[in-house]
Amino acid sequence: MDVRQFIEEHAAEFFGSLGDWLAIPSISADPARHADVGRSADWLRAYLTATGFPAVEVWPTGEADSPGMPAVFAEWPSGDPAAPVVLVYGHHDVQPVEPLEEWDSPPFEAVQRDGMLFGRGASDDKGQVLFHALGLRASLARSGETAPPVTIKLLIEGEEESGSPHFADLLRAKRDRLACDVVVVSDTTMWAADVPSMCVGMRGVVDAEISLRGPERDLHSGSFGGAVPNALQAMAVLLAGLHDADGRVTVPGFYDAVLPLSDAERELIGRLPFDEKAWLAEAGNSRAAAGEAGYGTLERVWARPTAEINGMWGGHTGAGGKTIVPARAHAKLSFRLVANQEPADVIAGLRRYVAENTPPGIEASVTASGGGVRPSFAPLDSPAVSAGVRAMQRAFGTEILFTREGGSGPEADLADILAAPLVFIAVGLNADRIHAPNERVDMALLLKGAEAAAYLWDELAAAGGELTAAR
Amino acid sequence: MDVRQFIEEHAAEFFGSLGDWLAIPSISADPARHADVGRSADWLRAYLTATGFPAVEVWPTGEADSPGMPAVFAEWPSGDPAAPVVLVYGHHDVQPVEPLEEWDSPPFEAVQRDGMLFGRGASDDKGQVLFHALGLRASLARSGETAPPVTIKLLIEGEEESGSPHFADLLRAKRDRLACDVVVVSDTTMWAADVPSMCVGMRGVVDAEISLRGPERDLHSGSFGGAVPNALQAMAVLLAGLHDADGRVTVPGFYDAVLPLSDAERELIGRLPFDEKAWLAEAGNSRAAAGEAGYGTLERVWARPTAEINGMWGGHTGAGGKTIVPARAHAKLSFRLVANQEPADVIAGLRRYVAENTPPGIEASVTASGGGVRPSFAPLDSPAVSAGVRAMQRAFGTEILFTREGGSGPEADLADILAAPLVFIAVGLNADRIHAPNERVDMALLLKGAEAAAYLWDELAAAGGELTAAR
Numbered sequence: 001m002d003v004r005q006f007i008e009e010h011a012a013e014f015f016g017s018l019g020d021w022l023a024i025p026s027i028s029a030d031p032a033r034h035a036d037v038g039r040s041a042d043w044l045r046a047y048l049t050a051t052g053f054p055a056v057e058v059w060p061t062g063e064a065d066s067p068g069m070p071a072v073f074a075e076w077p078s079g080d081p082a083a084p085v086v087l088v089y090g091h092h093d094v095q096p097v098e099p100l101e102e103w104d105s106p107p108f109e110a111v112q113r114d115g116m117l118f119g120r121g122a123s124d125d126k127g128q129v130l131f132h133a134l135g136l137r138a139s140l141a142r143s144g145e146t147a148p149p150v151t152i153k154l155l156i157e158g159e160e161e162s163g164s165p166h167f168a169d170l171l172r173a174k175r176d177r178l179a180c181d182v183v184v185v186s187d188t189t190m191w192a193a194d195v196p197s198m199c200v201g202m203r204g205v206v207d208a209e210i211s212l213r214g215p216e217r218d219l220h221s222g223s224f225g226g227a228v229p230n231a232l233q234a235m236a237v238l239l240a241g242l243h244d245a246d247g248r249v250t251v252p253g254f255y256d257a258v259l260p261l262s263d264a265e266r267e268l269i270g271r272l273p274f275d276e277k278a279w280l281a282e283a284g285n286s287r288a289a290a291g292e293a294g295y296g297t298l299e300r301v302w303a304r305p306t307a308e309i310n311g312m313w314g315g316h317t318g319a320g321g322k323t324i325v326p327a328r329a330h331a332k333l334s335f336r337l338v339a340n341q342e343p344a345d346v347i348a349g350l351r352r353y354v355a356e357n358t359p360p361g362i363e364a365s366v367t368a369s370g371g372g373v374r375p376s377f378a379p380l381d382s383p384a385v386s387a388g389v390r391a392m393q394r395a396f397g398t399e400i401l402f403t404r405e406g407g408s409g410p411e412a413d414l415a416d417i418l419a420a421p422l423v424f425i426a427v428g429l430n431a432d433r434i435h436a437p438n439e440r441v442d443m444a445l446l447l448k449g450a451e452a453a454a455y456l457w458d459e460l461a462a463a464g465g466e467l468t469a470a471r
Numbered sequence: 472m473d474v475r476q477f478i479e480e481h482a483a484e485f486f487g488s489l490g491d492w493l494a495i496p497s498i499s500a501d502p503a504r505h506a507d508v509g510r511s512a513d514w515l516r517a518y519l520t521a522t523g524f525p526a527v528e529v530w531p532t533g534e535a536d537s538p539g540m541p542a543v544f545a546e547w548p549s550g551d552p553a554a555p556v557v558l559v560y561g562h563h564d565v566q567p568v569e570p571l572e573e574w575d576s577p578p579f580e581a582v583q584r585d586g587m588l589f590g591r592g593a594s595d596d597k598g599q600v601l602f603h604a605l606g607l608r609a610s611l612a613r614s615g616e617t618a619p620p621v622t623i624k625l626l627i628e629g630e631e632e633s634g635s636p637h638f639a640d641l642l643r644a645k646r647d648r649l650a651c652d653v654v655v656v657s658d659t660t661m662w663a664a665d666v667p668s669m670c671v672g673m674r675g676v677v678d679a680e681i682s683l684r685g686p687e688r689d690l691h692s693g694s695f696g697g698a699v700p701n702a703l704q705a706m707a708v709l710l711a712g713l714h715d716a717d718g719r720v721t722v723p724g725f726y727d728a729v730l731p732l733s734d735a736e737r738e739l740i741g742r743l744p745f746d747e748k749a750w751l752a753e754a755g756n757s758r759a760a761a762g763e764a765g766y767g768t769l770e771r772v773w774a775r776p777t778a779e780i781n782g783m784w785g786g787h788t789g790a791g792g793k794t795i796v797p798a799r800a801h802a803k804l805s806f807r808l809v810a811n812q813e814p815a816d817v818i819a820g821l822r823r824y825v826a827e828n829t830p831p832g833i834e835a836s837v838t839a840s841g842g843g844v845r846p847s848f849a850p851l852d853s854p855a856v857s858a859g860v861r862a863m864q865r866a867f868g869t870e871i872l873f874t875r876e877g878g879s880g881p882e883a884d885l886a887d888i889l890a891a892p893l894v895f896i897a898v899g900l901n902a903d904r905i906h907a908p909n910e911r912v913d914m915a916l917l918l919k920g921a922e923a924a925a926y927l928w929d930e931l932a933a934a935g936g937e938l939t940a941a942r
Contacts, residue, residue, distance in 0.1 A: 203693065207792035215755025222674065222878025224754050225807050226777030227768045229761040232802075233710065233780050240711035243704065283695050284686025284798060288832030290700040297698045306697030309704050310795050311786035316803055321678035321840055323805045324781050327755060331703075332787060334794045336696050361759030369792055407693025 003454045006138040007447050014134050014450070015117060015443065017047060019110030021092075021126050022119040028069050028093035028162040037158045040092045041070040044129075044156060048074045051133045052140075053154075059174065061159065061166035068166035069093060069158030073177065076136070079147040084460050084467040087153045087180035089414055090129035090187055091160035094121040095435045102437035116440040123432035123441040128186045129156050131427075131446055135453025142454070149461035153180060157410075160187070164410040171417040181467040182384045182421055182460060183414045186449075189428040191272055191403055193442055196396040198388060199424035200265075200380060201302065201404040202411055203336040206343035206372030207310075208350055210238065210331045213363045218315070218324040225325050229361040232314045235329035238357055238364075242307050242333075246293035249307045249335075251349040252356075259339045261295075261303045265380055268402050269298050302404030306336040336406065343372030374412035378422040383466035387459035388423040395452035419470075425452055474925045477609040478918050485605045485921070486588060486914065488518060490581030492563075492597050493590040499540050499564035499633040508629045511563045512541040515600075515627060519545045522604045523611075524625075530645065532630065532637035539637035540564060540629030544648065547607070550618040555931050555938040558624045558651035560885055561600035561658055562631035565592040566906045573908035587911040594903035594912040599657045600627050602898075602917055606924025613925070620932035624651060628881075631658070635881040642888040652938040653855045653892060653931060654885045657920070660899040662743055662874055664913055667867040669859060670895040671736075671851060672773065672875040673882055674807040677814035677843030678781075679821055681709065681802045684834040689786070689795040696796050700832040703785045706800035709828055709835075713778050713804075717764035720778045720806075722820040723827075730810045732766075732774045736851055739873050740769050773875030777807045807877065814843030845883035849893040854937035858930035859894040866923035890941075896923055 007014075026040035027033040041058045048056045053074040062068030072092065097107040097120050105111040107120040117127070132154065139148060155178060157167055171178060188199040214231040244250055276297055280286045291300040300306075310333060315326030335346050347368045358364040378385050380402060392400045415422050427449035433439045460467065478485075497511035498504040512529045519527045524545040533539030543563065568578040568591050576582040578591040588598070603625065610619060626649060628638055642649060659670040685702040715721055747768055751757045762771040771777075781804060786797030806817050818839045829835040849856045851873060863871045886893050898920035904910050931938065 205693070205794060207794070215757040217755045219755055219757075220878065221777070221779045221781070221805055221807060222676070222876070224757075224772065225779045225805075225877065226775055227760055227762045227771040228751075228754050228757040229759060230780055232783050233714065236707045236710035236713075236780065236783070239704065239707035242707075280699070283699050284688045284690055286686045286690075286695075286699040286832055287834075288700060288830075289698055290830065290832055291698045300698040301695060304697055306692070308692045308696045308794070308796055309701055309707065309786065310692070310793055310797065311788045312703045312707070312800070313784040313788040315780065315782035317782045317784040317801075321803060321805060322781055323676060323678070323779070325779055326781065329783070330788075332792060334692055334696075334792060336692060359759075359761065361757055361761055363758075405693070406696065407691065 001141045003138045003142050003451055006141045007134060007450050010134060010137070011447055014130070015112065018117065018127055018130050021130065022110045022121050023108050025108045026093045026158070027096050028159050029096055034069065037069040037093055041072050041158055044072045044092055048072070048133060048154065051137060052076070059170065061170050071155060071157040071170060074154040076148055076152045078149060078151040079145065080149070082468070083150045084181040084464060085151040085153065085179065086182045086184055086460055087155055087178060087418065087420070088132055088184045088186060089155055091125045091157045092129060093158045093161050094124070095161050099437065104438055112443070115443055117443050118438060118440045120439050122439055123428045124434035124439065125160070125187045127441045127446050128426055128428060128449060131450040132186065132453050134450040138450065139454040139457050148457050150457050152457065153178065160409065167410045168413045168417060171413055175417065178418055180418055180420050181471070182423060183418060184456070185411055185414070185422055185424045186426045187409065188405060188424045188426040189430055190426065191401060193429060193445060195273060195401060196392060196398060197401040197403045198385070198392060199405055199426065200385060200402050201339060201377040202375065202408050203338055203406050204341065204343060204373045204375035204412060205334055205336055205408050206346055206368065207332070207334045207370070208347055208366055208368045210235070210333065210354055211365045212329040212358070213327065214361060215327050218327050221323040221325050228325060229359055230325050231329040231362060232326050234359050234362045235312070235314065235331055238354060239309055239312070239331055241357055247291050249305065251307065251346065251353045253349045254305065254346065257340045257342065257345065258305060259377065261299060265402060266299065272298065272401055272403070274298055301406040303338055305338050305341055308334050308336070310334050337375045339375045339377035341375060343374060373408040374416065376411040376415055376422055378424065382421055383463045384421045384423040387463045388425055388456060391452045391455035391459045392425070394455045395448045425449070425456060472612045474609045474613050474922055477612045478605060478921050481605060481608070482918055485601070486583065489588070489598055489601050492601065493581045493592050494579050496579045497564050497629070498567050499630050500567055505540065508540045508564055512543050512629055515543045515563055519543070519604060519625065522608060523547070530641065532641050542626060542628040542641060545625040547619055547623045549620060549622040550616065551620070553939070554621045555652040555935060556622040556624065556650065557653045557655055557931055558626060558649060558889065558891070559603055559655045559657060560626055562596045562628045563600060564629045564632050566595070566632050570908065575909055583914065586914055588914050589909060589911045591910050593910055594899045595905035595910065596631070596658045598912045598917050599897055599899060599920060602921040603657065603924050605921040609921065610925040610928050619928050621928050623928065624649065631880065638881045639884045639888065642884055646888065649889055651889055651891050652942065653894060654889060655927070656882055656893055656895045657897045658880065659876060659895050659897040660901055661897065662872060664900060664916060666744060666872060667863060667869060668872040668874045669856070669863060670876055670897065671856060671873050672810060672848040673846065673879050674809055674877050675812065675814060675844045675846035675883060676805055676807055676879050677817055677839065678803070678805045678841070679818055679837055679839045681706070681804065681825055682836045683800040683829065684798065685832060686798050689798050692794040692796050699796060700830055701796050702800040702833060703797050705830050705833045706783070706785065706802055709825060710780055710783070710802055712828055718762050720776065722778065722817065722824045724820045725776065725817065728811045728813065728816065729776060730848065732770060736873060737770065743769065743872055743874070745769055772877040774809055776809050776812055779805050779807070781805050808846045810846045810848035812846060814845060844879040845887065847882040847886055847893055849895065853892055854934045855892045855894040858934045859896055859927060862923045862926035862930045863896070865926045866919045896920070896927060
């Protein structure tokens with residue numbers, strides 16, 4: 001049977017099941033909902049078992065004394081032991097739903113309206129997890145086989161909306177079970193319903209705090225102003241100097257490891273129908289674009305690293321004036337990173353920058369909180385991305401463009417710990433209102449996702465040796 | 472009778488009276504002590520009447536519905552109607568006394584020990600007001616006259632330690648009664664007990680707040696970072712640019728009206744036995760001097776204008792990281808001003824600077840709180856200063872050097888509203904611990920102050936025509 005036909009015939013049943021799953025309020029950030037996250041994992045285990053996966057397990061995370069939320073693991077081996085092993089990543093936890101009064105229908109009651117399915121998790125990420133089950137069934141219905149052409153593993157975590165605190169540990173602990181040749185991530189968006197596209201990278205991030213210390217206490221500016229260093233002025237100079245006149249970050253070595261944006265990707269990004277005015281409106285009605293010279297807005301947020309001042313304080317910040325020379329100044333910074341920058345290298349560069357640019361009489365300290373998140377990138381011409389693009393093209397019947405995302409998830413951990421290339425297969429939209437009231441998913445697109453997933457196994461099987469060469 | 476002899480013979484009586492006055496806790500900043508400020512004014516009225524002043528009045532300040540603290544006015548006309556009219560300024564209110572436990576003796580109980588008189592107000596400013604009464608009696612005892620050689624007016628306010636909120640209004644309302652040819656200010660310090668000196672200027676001050684506004688709300692730095700303006704970064708650039716590499720303030724026109732430090736004054740400042748290491752220790756253990764190139768530390772705090780960042784805040788200032796592009800940034804600034812800068816001109820320059828240096832996409836506003844305090848300056852070669860120096864030299868028997876003060880009082884209002892030159896006659900010391908526990912005054916120096924005051928009337932009378940020429 002034809003893949004598309006199978007999917008159409010089973011669409012109503014599929015959306016019914018998705019609705020059942022969406023009814024479970026699996027909010028990982030809300031301790032009162034942790035039991036529901038467990039119920040959500042159990043629901044998925046039962047569903048994948050019914051789908052035909054020979055092995056389905058619920059994996060606890062965390063420690064006995066500080067447990068995390070469970071992940072679901074499923075595996076369906078290929079009949080061909082030499083075939084590539086593919087790991088699909090997604091998550092079954094969802095964002096909180098406040099403010100409740102802004103929802104047009106209850107967040108945990110799936111409602112279909114105008115071709116959309118409304119409900120928390122419809123797009124992020126339950127809908128995009130579940131299309132894989134439908135796609136796999138369609139693939140098997142078409143081939144008439146009892147096993148997929150590649151070995152398929154699913155790892156659906158329960159803490160993504162809480163920052164995946166136990167995910168890297170889980171990957172390391174279960175490295176053997178999770179061993180794979182490709183990681184398929186289904187938790188991103190396309191450019192638009194009529195501009196299907198594939199994400200090929202996500203920026204990483206690392207945070208730091210700079211503290212400056214001048215005299216032991218704030219000083220009277222009448223007695224001392226103009227003759228001792230001012231910690232806030234020193235901070236202003238440090239922060240202003242973080243960018244040069246071209247908007248480039250001046251931290252030593254900052255760009256050394258940066259993978260340049262290829263001409264091919266720039267050309268493809270340039271073909272996206274980008275409306276900068278609409279984007280600025282979305283950016284809190286920003287009145288102007290800004291950033292690194294020589295790059296467009298999409299290139300800046302997707303493919304270029306940044307230094308951002310997130311917060312800054314010191315001296316008198318209350319009402320009225322206070323004529324002091326402030327003794328202390330503080331700033332919180334974050335750096336968005338792109339392949340192949342290492343968070344630790346950036347922090348080392350920042351320490352050097354601060355040491356070299358702190359004036360006499362001021363003591364500086366730089367503290368970094370945690371190890372940061374490494375950037376992820378899937379080269380456009382890699383075998384995994386090529387296979388994914390072919391699958392998407394067959395489903396959508398049109399050219400697939402490329403995007404990236406400016407923010408970060410656990411994708412870099414997947415690629416690094418499992419030592420496998422990434423490919424992003426997803427059909428979410430920016431219009432889906434993920435993390436906001438009235439989250440929804442375009443039902444026709446979700447079925448296209450299932451169709452692309454069905455073709456993906458064939459395409460990855462066809463890429464075979466290219467994918468398994470690294471074993 | 473010789474002035475010095477008269478003063479020595481009446482010293483015990485003088486310190487007894489001063490002790491009575493110090494016992495009145497005239498803390499203008501403490502509403503619970505406002506009745507005591509009234510008692511202090513009444514005490515002074517009685518004392519000046521007993522001294523022989525023909526006219527002594529207590530002047531209320533403020534409005535009926537928001538009264539201020541009373542000032543004391545006294546007048547003793549010269550026998551010569553053509554003689555200069557001299558107004559002496561001081562104040563009878565005192566600073567709060569907390570922390571009480573750090574006082575070695577009760578703050579409102581005058582205690583004599585090792586040549587020092589301890590008590591709140593001993594130096595700032597009751598002791599320095601009262602030496603004028605003793606000096607005038609000594610002057611009359613020496614001359615044998617019943618009237619002083621110049622017309623003497625005293626204006627002793629009751630709100631100086633609270634920022635003199637009603638003083639300018641009082642000066643304007645009583646301009647005719649206060650009309651004078653010279654204003655003698657007795658509320659400053661000398662360099663040291665063995666380095667008698669005269670203050671010749673005080674810096675003014677004006678405050679402003681800069682607010683920057685980017686997008687309507689903080690933005691997610693993953694989605695938008697690097698492609699829209701960051702309000703904190705814009706603020707850092709604005710504030711860093713306020714000074715050039717030589718530490719000069721870049722506000723347009725900032726130095727246009729600045730009276731250059733004369734070679735003569737620089738030479739005299741250079742002769743003061745200044746210990747920069749000790750000064751830095753006093754400056755909260757500052758580790759280095761800093762400031763405008765080409766000037767020494769004393770020149771910087773006394774005779775050069777400054778721009779100080781007093782406070783700065785924006786974005787996320789709480790615990791942990793928050794990866795935002797902040798929408799708002801704020802900074803509080805103050806400028807120390809020297810003759811002949813006008814606070815309003817400096818604020819106008821700041822507005823221009825901010826307008827010219829705010830990047831596209833950021834909206835800036837500058838708010839100035841109040842009209843600021845104008846700087847005051849008494850040229851070293853002016854007739855009033857020359858007369859004052861001669862009087863001090865006669866009292867101390869040694870050369871008189873010159874200082875200035877970095878901070879501000881109502882002196883500029885006195886000079887401006889009464890259109891009279893200033894001369895500072897005072898014998899306080901930095902070691903007097905004014906505003907701190909265990910305030911004290913050097914009793915021998917206070918008697919030297921009385922002696923200088925006694926000679927001052929002769930010296931000002933001798934300067935006669937030079938002082939009254941401007942009438």
